[in-house]
Amino acid sequence: MSEVVEAPVSSNESLSKYVQEMSIDGDEPPPRYIVKEFPNPSPPSASIPVIDLSLLSSAEVLGKLKSALSSWGCFQVVGHGILSSFLDKIRDVAKQFFALPTNEKVKYARASYDIEGYGNDPVLSDKQVYDWCDRLFLNLIPQDSRKHHLWPTNPTEFREVLDEYSVKMKLMVELLLKAMARSLNLEEDCFLKQYGDQEVMAARFNYYPVCPRPDSVLGVKAHSDGSVITILLQDQEVEGLQMFKDDQWYRVPILPHALVVNAGDQMQVMSNGIFKSPLHRVSTSSENDRISLAVFHLPNAEVEIEPVKGLIDEKRPQQYRKLKNYAAINFECFQSGKIALETVKI
Ligand SMILES: O=C(O)CCC(=O)C(=O)O
Numbered sequence: 237m238s239e240v241v242e243a244p245v246s247s248n249e250s251l252s253k254y255v256q257e258m259s260i261d262g263d264e265p266p267p268r269y270i271v272k273e274f275p276n277p278s279p280p281s282a283s284i285p286v287i288d289l290s291l292l293s294s295a296e297v298l299g300k301l302k303s304a305l306s307s308w309g310c311f312q313v314v315g316h317g318i319l320s321s322f323l324d325k326i327r328d329v330a331k332q333f334f335a336l337p338t339n340e341k342v343k344y345a346r347a348s349y350d351i352e353g354y355g356n357d358p359v360l361s362d363k364q365v366y367d368w369c370d371r372l373f374l375n376l377i378p379q380d381s382r383k384h385h386l387w388p389t390n391p392t393e394f395r396e397v398l399d400e401y402s403v404k405m406k407l408m409v410e411l412l413l414k415a416m417a418r419s420l421n422l423e424e425d426c427f428l429k430q431y432g433d434q435e436v437m438a439a440r441f442n443y444y445p446v447c448p449r450p451d452s453v454l455g456v457k458a459h460s461d462g463s464v465i466t467i468l469l470q471d472q473e474v475e476g477l478q479m480f481k482d483d484q485w486y487r488v489p490i491l492p493h494a495l496v497v498n499a500g501d502q503m504q505v506m507s508n509g510i511f512k513s514p515l516h517r518v519s520t521s522s523e524n525d526r527i528s529l530a531v532f533h534l535p536n537a538e539v540e541i542e543p544v545k546g547l548i549d550e551k552r553p554q555q556y557r558k559l560k561n562y563a564a565i566n567f568e569c570f571q572s573g574k575i576a577l578e579t580v581k582i
């Protein structure tokens with residue numbers, strides 16, 4: 237199952253109550269939030285690789301990057317040059333936004349047919365198990381795709397901080413995609429040039445309220461991201477993210493000023509299956525609420541992507557077909573219970 241980015245919502249149905257309201261009212265999670273098969277509710281912590289971005293010119297660090305992405309499909313990045321105080325600031329404005337009363341937040345509510353804006357899990361399928369999470373989803377790039385009326389003006393610095401963060405994320409994505417190419421002995425622009433300046437970037441602020449049933453309810457169900465690359469700012473104090481590797485779930489520890497980077501499904505396609513788009517999920521907590529910010533980077537829906545030629549040979553034939561608009565593929569698969577990546581395999 238993959239995460240839907242930029243997909244339309246299939247029905248006009250909306251969930252009646254925000255998760256935050258259920259949490260405040262002390263409601264039992266309704267049956268549609270209960271995960272029937274919930275393997276490893278309390279998995280061990282894992283030391284996922286930590287990469288220093290300022291050392292990416294070293295062959296050793298590039299080797300570590302390649303190994304991280306071909307095993308875990310993710311790593312924590314440090315040495316990224318973004319001030320800790322700025323990361324704290326963005327967490328702070330997000331916290332302030334979700335702490336506003338509902339009647340203030342709904343000024344930015346998503347339309348029932350859209351995912352952009354403030355809201356709870358969009359209803360995409362009648363078999364869907366809902367996530368214990370409210371979110372604020374905003375397009376960042378291209379600039380003219382921004383729906384400014386959905387960008388909070390409370391707290392007052394929200395827009396300015398998010399805009400500044402988007403500039404930093406764009407630079408970081410470029411650096412990472414070039415390093416990822418070099419780690420495979422490819423020309424450094426081989427991923428980026430597939431979609432030129434036709435890139436899309438979107439931010440999803442996730443708010444996970446306290447949940448009375450952490451053993452049977454997930455903040456986000458197991459999924460892989462449909463992006464090329466995702467950069468995640470975790471909560472500074474509350475863990476929740478879990479990664480799946482070698483048939484086992486692992487908790488991702490918090491490194492307060494690191495960002496978690498993971499390859500998305502479209503990177504698995506472009507790297508001809510060498511880099512893995514990891515399955516991940518988010519647990520809930522009965523003690524603490526949690527906030528995270530995911531920035532998804534992907535090509536515009538019109539652009540075709542395909543496995544890089546230099547990664548195709550007799551030993552490793554082409555594994556995925558040329559495709560475009562992965563979000564739409566993802567969306568259809570979500571509704572029919574299929575795994576999107578499987579459907580684009582050759
Ligand atoms: O909250 C997290 O740690 C992860 C969220 C996530 O996986 C997503 O937004 O796609």
Ligand SMILES: [Fe+2]
Binds near residue numbers: 239459460461516530
């Ligand atoms: Fe995700």
